[in-house]
Amino acid sequence: MDPRDIELRDIEIFLTLSDELHFGRTAELLYISQARVSQVIRKIETQVDGKLFERSSRNVALTPIGRRLAEDLHITYRDLRAGLGRAARAARHGEDGLLRIGVTSSSLAEIRPLLKIFEAQHPNCSVHIEHVHFGNPFGALRADEIDVLVSWLPIEEPDLTVGPTLYEEPFMLLVGADHPLADRESATYEDLADYGVFGAGTDPARQPPDYWQSAITPFTTPSGRTIRRVVHADNFQDAIMLVAAGKAITPVHAHAAIHYARPDVTYIPMPDAPPARWALIWRRGGETDLIRDLAAIAAAG
Incomplete structure (x- = not known):
């Protein structure tokens, strides 16, 4: 052919x-x-x-x-x-172009130092930041709506490149304010087996990867007990309402305790959970000079 x-x-x-x-x-x-x-x-x-x-x-x-x-x-x-899109953007924005960064986290605080260094080195480059929904984390990247993604690991997508790790944060257990665990100073994966947790949502357009779901909440505890999936939610807003109503509990990234603090829920440290790692992700074969520069700055720490 x-x-x-x-x-x-x-x-x-x-x-x-x-x-x-x-x-x-x-x-x-x-x-x-x-x-x-x-x-x-x-x-x-x-x-x-x-x-x-x-x-x-x-x-x-x-x-x-x-x-x-x-x-x-x-x-x-x-x-x-x-x-073709990159060429068109370069024509519109000049030789230094445009870098579009998607972020799945609710917080930009952890990547601000990286952005400041990048912008200082590329004063004529426009940097656009947009939030990417957890339920469809790679859609915007694959559709060329963003150039690079700040996302948590693991990433097991053959068409995507995992760049340097940017930062780590702990997991915390989100429970209702009147939940039996709410007064505990810490929680473990063994506690999850005593109560129901969230399973995959019902909206196929908002389904995170299966390996993310098992990375956040394993299907069994370290001792082998089953961790049951009892309710579903298509977004974090729905999930936190169900937690507040006592329908389920769920591990979450620690930054949620800052950005989603509410009187009807409680965040409990999970010292036995490995930390969540966040990294730069881009399309395999779609690497540009701007992406390489951003990754180099991140790798340098």
């Missing part, structure tokens, strides 16, 4: 169909006819000499060849669009 024979629009049509698995919806989303979608798919299938989709009157499904091609082209297409 000669890549010179594939047009950018053809790639867009193929990738949209691989996501939607519906010719009609693909045509509507791209403002083209279904016949045009079919024509492009036949063209690519001829070039790869293999079927990309299994089609019936009711279902459309990717073949193994189609799935592999979709995975490869998603990365190429995303990087191409990101490159």
Whole structure:
């Protein structure tokens, strides 16, 4: 297959169909006819000499060849669009450009020293900060809406690069003010087995990675007791209301005790919990001079 024979629009049509698995919806989303979608798919299938989709009157499904091609082209297409976006931003903001930083934490205090050094070294670079929701932490990064993300570890995403660690903070246990644990000076993972904790939320668009959920709250205690998931929440505001009502308890990052202090909840130290580590994250292959400079400053401490 000669890549010179594939047009950018053809790639867009193929990738949209691989996501939607519906010719009609693909045509509507791209403002083209279904016949045009079919024509492009036949063209690519001829070039790869293999079927990309299994089609019936009711279902459309990717073949193994189609799935592999979709995975490869998603990365190429995303990087191409990101490159064009960076060029456009450089044209708008001048040679020093723009650095867009997403932050999943509720606090900027820990990264202010890093930002001050970076801005002093790049006085003509515009730095934009925006909050990124825990439920979809990598969406903005993958969509090229931000350049770099400040997020807590672990990160187990093959398309993302984990940069230097920025800081650490302890975990605390969030309980209702009248909860039996509220008067304790500290709590352990063993305490979690005595009460229900939060499971994954019900909104598929706001689902944190599975490995984050188990990193915050393991499924068993060190002694092997089960830690039950009894309620769900799609965001922290809902979670803290359920905690205040006595429906569940949950470990949280320590900065929550500052930014979400309320009279109806209590934060208890968890000395047996390993600290949460926060690091710089960026798209693999999307590293820029500005990202490299920011990472170098962070690595230097």
